[in-house]
Amino acid sequence: MNKLNIDSLNFYFSKSTDVNDICVKLKSFQKKSHQLYKAHKHREAKQIALAYLELTDSLITKNNDDNCLLENRILFLNRLCELEKNHENYDKAYHYLIQIEKTINDKPVKDKINFQHQLQNSLNKAVIKNHLNMPQKAIEIAKETFKENISSIYYDKNSIESLSLEADITKTLADSYILLGKELNNASYLDSAFYFYHKSYDAAKIYDSSAKSAAFKHNIAMTDVLMARKDYKGAINSINNYKNTANSFDYKHHEYMNKAICYHALKNSDSAMYFAKKLIHNKKDKCRRSNLITLYNILSKEYFNLNEIDSAYKYSKLEITSFEKARKNKEKTFQLLYNNDFAEAKKLNSQIIKQENVNDKNKLIYIFSIIIILLLTYLYLVSKKKETNQIILDLKNNNVVEKTEKVAYNINEDFEAEILTAINLMEQQDAYLQADFSINKIAEKLETNSTYISFVFNKHKQETFKQYFTKKKISYIIDKLNTDTTYRKYSIQALAEEIGYGSSSAFTRAFKKQMNVTPSAYIKSLSK
Structure with missing residues (x-):
C-alpha cells in the first residue's frame, strides 16, 4: 500500500504496530517515516527515524547477530541520510553512510539484499561527492558501482532491483558530467550527460514503481543539459512542458527556479525577477539555501543593472547572509561548495555600496538644484502676487462650483x-x-x-x-x-x-x- 494508497497504508500501519513481532513493528515505522518524507514532512519523518533507530540499537545490543534488526537499522539510517542530504547537511549525511557501511558488514547473512545495500550505499557516496562539487570522484565511484552490479551473481538485467539501480547510477553519472562540462567548459561532457540521462530514463520507465515520475524527471534532466549548453530559449520550451509530464507531482518549484535562471541569462529582467520572487515568497515549498543564494544573486544583479540600489543592496545582503549561514553550518564542506561564488557575491556587494555612494552625491546635487529652482519660482510668484490674489478673489466672488453627477x-x-x-x-x-x-x-x-x-x-x-x-x-x-x-x-x-x-x-x-x-x-x- 506504500505505493498505492495512503489511506490504506495508514490503516495497515495502525494494525501492524499492534502485533508482537518487533521486526514487523520496526518495518511499519520505517514505512511511516518514508511516507512522511515523501509528503515533505521532514521533521516528523526524522523524529520517527531517530526514535526507532535508538530502539533498534538497544535491541541489537542484546542480540547483535539478529539479521532483521540490522536490516531495519540500515533502513532507518538510509532515511536519516536522505533527510540530511535534502537539507544540504552533507557532513551528517556522509556520517550516516559510514554507519550504514559498518552495519552491512556486521550482517550475518550475506545475501542479495545485503549486496544491494552495499551498491546503494556506494552510489549515495557518489551523489554526495557531486553535491560537494567533486564530479570526477563521483564518476569513479558510480562506474565502479556499475561494474560490481553487472558482475555479481545476483545480477538480472530484467529485475526491478537491477533496473532501479541502473537508472540511479546512470543519472548520477549524467549529473557528474553536467558539473564537469560546466566546470571545464567542455561540450563533450555535456554530450555524455545527455547520453546517460537517456539511459536512466530507458531503465526507469520499464519498472512500475517510478513510471509516474520517470517522464517528469527526464524532462527536468533535459532542461539541465540545455541550460548547461546555454541554450536558454530551448530550456524555456522544456520547462513549459513540465505541466504535461508532471502527473500529480508539484512542478512549480522546478519551473520557477529554472525560469528565473534562464530569463536572467536572456536579460529579461522582468521575468527573471518575477519568478525569483515567486519562489522566494512561496511559504509552502521552501528553497534550499543553495537555491536561495542563486535567487538572491539574480535579484541583486537585476536591481543593480536597473540602478535601483536600495533593492540591489537588500538582496545582496541576503545573499551574503545566506553564505555566512552556509559557512557556519557546513564547516569543511563550505570551502568546496561556495568559496568562488562567495567572493563574487562580496565583489558585487562592494560595487553596490560604491554605486550607492555615487547616487548619494547625485542626490545632493539634485536636491541643491531643486532648492535653486524653488527659490526662483518663489521670487517669480511674489512678483505676481497681486495679480494672482485678484484672480482668486474673482473666482470666490463668482462662486464657481464644479458639479459631478453620479451615474448609475x-x-x-x-x-x-x-x-x-x-x-x-x-x-x-x-x-x-x-x-x-x-x-x-x-x-x-x-x-x-x-x-x-x-x-x-x-x-x-x-x-x-x-x-x-x-x-x-x-x-x-x-x-x-x-x-x-x-x-x-x-x-x-x-x-x-x-x-x-x-x-x-x-x-x-x-x-x-x-x-x-x-x-x-x-x-x-x-x-x-
Missing part, C-alpha cells in the same frame, strides 16, 4: 457577481502588492471597462478602488513591521517596493495619511 449603471447580476469574485480572488492572492496591480488589470481580465468595475466596487465596498487597496497595502506592511524585525532594517524604498510602490515618496504619503506618522517614525517607535 444597470449591470447584469451574474456579471456583477463575476466582477466581485475576480476582485476577491486577487485580494486573497495578495495581487494588490504587485507594482502593476490596477483596476484596469481586472477590467482586461473580464474584458470590460474600468468604469463598470469602479461602479460595482463602490457599490459593495462603500469606498473607491484606490482607497480600499491603499489601506490594504499599508496594513500589510504594518503587519510585517510588527511581526518580522527583518523588515525594520529595510530602507524606505525597499519597503515601498515590497507593496508595489515605485517611489518612496508616494509610499510615505500614503503611509502618513493612514497612520498620521511617517514610516521612519513608526519604525523608530517599534524599536523602543
Whole structure:
C-alpha cells in the first residue's frame, strides 16, 4: 500500500504496530517515516527515524547477530541520510553512510539484499561527492558501482532491483558530467550527460514503481543539459512542458527556479525577477539555501543593472547572509561548495555600496538644484502676487462650483457577481502588492471597462478602488513591521517596493495619511 494508497497504508500501519513481532513493528515505522518524507514532512519523518533507530540499537545490543534488526537499522539510517542530504547537511549525511557501511558488514547473512545495500550505499557516496562539487570522484565511484552490479551473481538485467539501480547510477553519472562540462567548459561532457540521462530514463520507465515520475524527471534532466549548453530559449520550451509530464507531482518549484535562471541569462529582467520572487515568497515549498543564494544573486544583479540600489543592496545582503549561514553550518564542506561564488557575491556587494555612494552625491546635487529652482519660482510668484490674489478673489466672488453627477449603471447580476469574485480572488492572492496591480488589470481580465468595475466596487465596498487597496497595502506592511524585525532594517524604498510602490515618496504619503506618522517614525517607535 506504500505505493498505492495512503489511506490504506495508514490503516495497515495502525494494525501492524499492534502485533508482537518487533521486526514487523520496526518495518511499519520505517514505512511511516518514508511516507512522511515523501509528503515533505521532514521533521516528523526524522523524529520517527531517530526514535526507532535508538530502539533498534538497544535491541541489537542484546542480540547483535539478529539479521532483521540490522536490516531495519540500515533502513532507518538510509532515511536519516536522505533527510540530511535534502537539507544540504552533507557532513551528517556522509556520517550516516559510514554507519550504514559498518552495519552491512556486521550482517550475518550475506545475501542479495545485503549486496544491494552495499551498491546503494556506494552510489549515495557518489551523489554526495557531486553535491560537494567533486564530479570526477563521483564518476569513479558510480562506474565502479556499475561494474560490481553487472558482475555479481545476483545480477538480472530484467529485475526491478537491477533496473532501479541502473537508472540511479546512470543519472548520477549524467549529473557528474553536467558539473564537469560546466566546470571545464567542455561540450563533450555535456554530450555524455545527455547520453546517460537517456539511459536512466530507458531503465526507469520499464519498472512500475517510478513510471509516474520517470517522464517528469527526464524532462527536468533535459532542461539541465540545455541550460548547461546555454541554450536558454530551448530550456524555456522544456520547462513549459513540465505541466504535461508532471502527473500529480508539484512542478512549480522546478519551473520557477529554472525560469528565473534562464530569463536572467536572456536579460529579461522582468521575468527573471518575477519568478525569483515567486519562489522566494512561496511559504509552502521552501528553497534550499543553495537555491536561495542563486535567487538572491539574480535579484541583486537585476536591481543593480536597473540602478535601483536600495533593492540591489537588500538582496545582496541576503545573499551574503545566506553564505555566512552556509559557512557556519557546513564547516569543511563550505570551502568546496561556495568559496568562488562567495567572493563574487562580496565583489558585487562592494560595487553596490560604491554605486550607492555615487547616487548619494547625485542626490545632493539634485536636491541643491531643486532648492535653486524653488527659490526662483518663489521670487517669480511674489512678483505676481497681486495679480494672482485678484484672480482668486474673482473666482470666490463668482462662486464657481464644479458639479459631478453620479451615474448609475444597470449591470447584469451574474456579471456583477463575476466582477466581485475576480476582485476577491486577487485580494486573497495578495495581487494588490504587485507594482502593476490596477483596476484596469481586472477590467482586461473580464474584458470590460474600468468604469463598470469602479461602479460595482463602490457599490459593495462603500469606498473607491484606490482607497480600499491603499489601506490594504499599508496594513500589510504594518503587519510585517510588527511581526518580522527583518523588515525594520529595510530602507524606505525597499519597503515601498515590497507593496508595489515605485517611489518612496508616494509610499510615505500614503503611509502618513493612514497612520498620521511617517514610516521612519513608526519604525523608530517599534524599536523602543
